[in-house]
Amino acid sequence: MKRQLLKLSAVAASALVLSACGSPESGTTQCTMEPQENWLDQGQFQQSLKDQGYKISEFKVTEGNCYEIYGVNQSQQKVEIYFNPVDGSVVKKEVE
Incomplete structure (x- = not known):
């Protein structure tokens, strides 16, 4: 019984450490949780x-x-932009 409690404590401690550190995707830019049927058409x-x-x-x-693009903007600057695919709003933008 004591051994089972120790194992449970170790598991709980590991879970606590992992939750404090974040998930492996914690660096991922999150744009929406909406299902894809609510997203703007990619081609359009x-x-x-x-345009x-x-x-x-x-x-x-x-x-x-997210919809993510790499390319050049109107001022001929290199860009990396993350868009919310539901409404097209800019979530994150990097310009060189």
Whole structure:
């Protein structure tokens, strides 16, 4: 019985340490929890960005449920942008 309690205590302590450190994906930018049927159409969204002057070299859906682009903006600066795929809002943006 005592041995089982020690094992349970070790498991509980491990779980506490892991929760304090965060999950392996804690560095992931999270954009939405909405199901994909509520997302903007990928093709139409990319076209709207091109219409705004973006030149997209890469477009992908991230693990954090974002539309992410790599490319060049209207000012010819390199960009990496994460968009909320539900409403198209910018969640995170890096410009060089």
